[in-house]
Amino acid sequence: MLTDYSRIVVAYDHSELSKKALKMxxxxxxxxxxxxxxxxxxxxxxRPMVYSYGYAFEAxxxxxxxxxxxxxxELEQELExxxxxxxxxxxxxxxxxxxxxxxxxxxxxxxxxxxxxxxxLKELFLGSVSHYVVQKAHCPVFIVK
Ligand SMILES: Nc1ncnc2c1ncn2[C@@H]1O[C@H](COP(=O)(O)OP(=O)(O)O)[C@@H](O)[C@H]1O
Ligand SMILES: [Mg+2]
Numbered sequence: 001m002l003t004d005y006s007r008i009v010v011a012y013d014h015s016e017l018s019k020k021a022l023k024m025x026x027x028x029x030x031x032x033x034x035x036x037x038x039x040x041x042x043x044x045x046x047r048p049m050v051y052s053y054g055y056a057f058e059a060x061x062x063x064x065x066x067x068x069x070x071x072x073x074e075l076e077q078e079l080e081x082x083x084x085x086x087x088x089x090x091x092x093x094x095x096x097x098x099x100x101x102x103x104x105x106x107x108x109x110x111x112x113x114x115x116x117x118x119x120x121l122k123e124l125f126l127g128s129v130s131h132y133v134v135q136k137a138h139c140p141v142f143i144v145k
Pocket of ligand 1: 011012013015017018021040041042043095099112113114115116117118119120121126127128129130131
């Protein structure tokens with residue numbers, strides 16, 4: 001059954017649930033070293049996660065790029081623990097659209113992601129990105145909560 005999922009994509013935003021999703025996907029991948037694990041992070045250059053006044057856009061953008069690089073390094077160290085083929089990706093754009101597109105382009109068999117992310121809004125069960133991906137992805141979506 002597990003070998004049906006030979007290419008797994010983790011949607012990662014550095015939230016606690018996305019870390020849990022990564023762990024889950026790594027455990028799934030350990031079942032078979034033929035499984036490929038791709039981790040995708042989408043940044044929105046026009047929408048800072050933390051707004052700081054007085055920040056020029058370019059300076060902000062540069063800081064965001066550095067943060068993404070640091071997170072990718074962290075991820076890559078963790079992924080090295082697996083015998084599987086793994087890769088991390090950082091793309092810019094609308095997270096839901098970019099994740100669905102990435103999953104399609106890479107012909108993934110499974111997406112693993114959190115039910116919630118960084119927004120901190122708790123009134124709905126699913127965050128907007130996970131809601132969008134569940135509806136639009138061509139393959140099964142494993143929602144971690
Ligand atoms: N920018 C992003 N890049 C990659 N994955 C993301 C991104 N934003 C959200 N996700 C994925 O979607 C899950 C749910 O997040 P989201 O729908 O944004 O909820 P919230 O509304 O609480 O932020 C996260 O745990 C993560 O797996
Ligand atoms: Mg979010």
